[in-house]
Each structure stands twice: as C-alpha cells, then as structure tokens.
Amino acid sequence: MINKKTIPLVILKAFESFVDLKGDLFIVSQPDNQLLKIVDNDIDSKFYFTAAQYEKQQNGSYKLLIDYKPVSQSDPAKNAVWIDVKELQNYFKNWLDLLEEYEKVKSFFDDPILKSFTDEYYAEFEILDDDDAQVKPLSINQIILIDQHLEFIEENIDKYETELNKNQLQEIKNDIINLRNNLTNQSKAWVVKHLSKTWAKLTKQGTRFLKDFLNEAKKQAITEGIKFLINHGSDILPK
Numbered sequence: 726m727i728n729k730k731t732i733p734l735v736i737l738k739a740f741e742s743f744v745d746l747k748g749d750l751f752i753v754s755q756p757d758n759q760l761l762k763i764v765d766n767d768i769d770s771k772f773y774f775t776a777a778q779y780e781k782q783q784n785g786s787y788k789l790l791i792d793y794k795p796v797s798q799s800d801p802a803k804n805a806v807w808i809d810v811k812e813l814q815n816y817f818k819n820w821l822d823l824l825e826e827y828e829k830v831k832s833f834f835d836d837p838i839l840k841s842f843t844d845e846y847y848a849e850f851e852i853l854d855d856d857d858a859q860v861k862p863l864s865i866n867q868i869i870l871i872d873q874h875l876e877f878i879e880e881n882i883d884k885y886e887t888e889l890n891k892n893q894l895q896e897i898k899n900d901i902i903n904l905r906n907n908l909t910n911q912s913k914a915w916v917v918k919h920l921s922k923t924w925a926k927l928t929k930q931g932t933r934f935l936k937d938f939l940n941e942a943k944k945q946a947i948t949e950g951i952k953f954l955i956n957h958g959s960d961i962l963p964k
Contacts, residue, residue, distance in 0.1 A: 747859045842925035858913040
C-alpha cells in the first residue's frame with residue numbers, strides 16, 4: 726500500500742472527496758498501488774474508474790493518469806488518458822452518468838427474476854443500516870461464519886450438476902471463490918451485495934437448491950441479518 730506521506734499534498738486533496746464517497750451504483754475500493762479505485766457495484770460488470778499515476782509539469786501543476794471503462798455511450802471499451810488534476814471530478818461525473826444510464830435502460834439482456842431474488846435478499850440485511858457499511862469490513866466472527874457457509878456450498882454443489890445446469894453452477898462456484906477471497910478486504914456492503922447475488926443465482930436453480938443450501942439461512946440468517954449469524958451461526962450453518 727502507498728504511504729500517503731510520499732505523495733504531494735495537492736494530490737491527496739484532489740482525492741479527499743472520494744474517501745467517504747458513497748453511492749448505490751459504485752463502490753470506492755481500497756486502491757492498493759493505485760491512487761483511486763472505483764468499481765461498478767454490479768458484480769457481473771467490468772466497469773471501473775481508476776487513477777494510477779501523477780506527474781508534475783514544468784509549470785508546477787500536476788497531471789493524473791486515469792483509466793476508466795466505459796468510454797462513452799457509443800463505446801463500452803476502456804480508455805486511459807492524462808488529465809489535469811482539476812478535471813478529475815468532471816471525468817468521474819461523466820463516468821457515473823454512464824453507469825446511471827446503463828442502470829435505467831431496459832433491454833432483453835436483463836434478468837428480472839434474478840434481480841428480484843437479489844433485491845429480496847439484499848434488503849433483509851439490517852447491517853446495511855450502519856453508516857459505515859460502505860467503508861468498514863465485517864467483523865471477524867461474521868467473516869468466519871459466512872466463509873463456512875460458502876465453503877459448504879462450494880464443496881457440495883457439484884452433487885447437483887446436470888448437463889443443463891453445469892455452466893450456471895460453475896458460474897456460482899466462481900462467484901463463491903471470488904467472494905471468499907474478498908471477505909476480509911472488502912466492505913460490509915460489498916460482501917452483502919455479492920452474497921445476495923450468489924444466493925439469488927442458487928435460488929433460481931430451483932427449490933431443491935433453496936431447501937438444501939438456503940432454507941435455514943433464508944428463514945433465520947436473512948430475516949435477522951448478519952447479527953443473527955454471530956449469535957446463532959453454529960445452529961444454522963450446514964454441517
């Protein structure tokens with residue numbers, strides 16, 4: 726991770742407004758070796774907005790190298806460009822406007838059933854009422870209990886594989902692997918969003934999946950939220 730005291734103060738101030746920035750369509754992630762990292766909140770999306778480098782000009786001003794996707798309404802590809810520090814907010818606003826338009830537009834590629842299940846699961850997590858849900862991680866107990874639940878699904882889902890559903894089940898397994906790898910380095914909201922989407926994909930596979938993987942979680946963990954998991958996790962997680 727970059728030490729902030731190695732970065733010019735003018736650069737840090739340019740990114741200060743992004744530190745606690747929240748929104749339904751995006752997540753401000755830990756930037757690792759970047760200066761700024763914002764990703765689409767849709768877990769199946771590859772859209773992002775990052776700032777990778779800064780460079781001092783001869784006149785004493787600074788430029789930023791930003792990388793973002795999509796480029797425009799007519800181009801969903803990525804683009805990298807050097808900009809003046811003062812232009813950062815405008816470029817981000819343009820990118821966010823594109824996300825909002827993608828969210829609003831209706832298409833034949835939408836899955837209303839999956840979205841309905843995802844929204845139902847997501848809405849039940851009382852922990853999202855926390856002011857810091859977009860920033861702080863889950864507690865250690867929550868992480869362990871959710872990981873145990875996901876591990877059970879990952880280890881047993883192959884028993885339900887058929888020629889018709891094998892691609893969908895592999896997609897679910899990939900989602901679970903990604904989620905487990907990020908339980909300790911992403912925010913509460915990020916984890917809950919991805920968990921809800923994974924549960925929705927399982928639910929869409931049929932009542933057998935719902936009963937065997939999610940029935941108790943749905944009746945208890947979902948209803949009461951992650952806080953219930955802390956107190957009763959050993960009772961509801963599959964053995």
